[in-house]
Amino acid sequence: MSKEPQIGELNSSELGTKEFWDKSYELEIQNYKSHGDVGEIWFDERSQTRVVNWILKSEEISEEDKVLDIGCGNGMILVELAEEGFKNLVGVDYSQQAIELARSIAQDKEIVSIRYQTIDILSSEAVKELGNFRIAHDKGTFDAICLCPEDPAAKRAMYLENVYNIVEENGFFIITSCNWTEDELKAFFGEKFQLKHILPTPTFQFGGQVGNVVTTIIFQKTK
Numbered sequence: 001m002s003k004e005p006q007i008g009e010l011n012s013s014e015l016g017t018k019e020f021w022d023k024s025y026e027l028e029i030q031n032y033k034s035h036g037d038v039g040e041i042w043f044d045e046r047s048q049t050r051v052v053n054w055i056l057k058s059e060e061i062s063e064e065d066k067v068l069d070i071g072c073g074n075g076m077i078l079v080e081l082a083e084e085g086f087k088n089l090v091g092v093d094y095s096q097q098a099i100e101l102a103r104s105i106a107q108d109k110e111i112v113s114i115r116y117q118t119i120d121i122l123s124s125e126a127v128k129e130l131g132n133f134r135i136a137h138d139k140g141t142f143d144a145i146c147l148c149p150e151d152p153a154a155k156r157a158m159y160l161e162n163v164y165n166i167v168e169e170n171g172f173f174i175i176t177s178c179n180w181t182e183d184e185l186k187a188f189f190g191e192k193f194q195l196k197h198i199l200p201t202p203t204f205q206f207g208g209q210v211g212n213v214v215t216t217i218i219f220q221k222t223k
Helices: 018-037 045-055 074-084 095-108 124-130 141-146 152-166 182-189
Strands: 065-072 087-091 114-118 131-138 167-177 194-199 204-207 208-210 215-220
Touching: 018 095, 018 141, 045 074, 045 131, 045 167, 045 194, 045 215, 065 074, 074 087, 074 095, 074 114, 087 095, 095 114, 124 152, 131 141, 131 152, 131 194, 141 152, 141 167, 152 182, 182 215
Parallel strands: 065 087, 065 131, 087 114, 131 167
Antiparallel strands: 167 215, 194 215, 204 208
């Protein structure tokens, strides 16, 4: 495995543990059953909408292309793509509770074009069985991995390797992060992927410096 590009370390957090997400999605399952609430969308709906709009407008992507949502949570981005006519959609999450919630939502919406699986993206064996995808999408999963209390650097390296292997040649990797800057993401993923496009996201100004609340980058696998 190649040496990981250096992007620094974040302070560890319970957000980087499977136990936290299992408990969170168990509660969201209960809320969905009781009130029909699909639960929180990581960051906000605008981030998800920006990604969906880019996919829909891209002349290099068709409704037949295979799309993978890494750390799918409640699966709502796949639901949006299914409603737009996409037919080969797969969502994976290491939380069985998240998968149960996503399946319930898709079933209630009578969507049959999404396949959900409980898979840890850091498992090379499980990733091989998934096959290859035209698009691999991540909104929050890489962030959570970086917050893991146990050896996040090794987990980042495994994540990069596995995502690279998942994406087909000339396919796309789309990542949205609230923890890493545009330059940090380009430095890390640029070892394996070529920069394709940076989606404009809201900015803020503090102390004379301008920054982004979230960063969304589209990379392409060209080597």
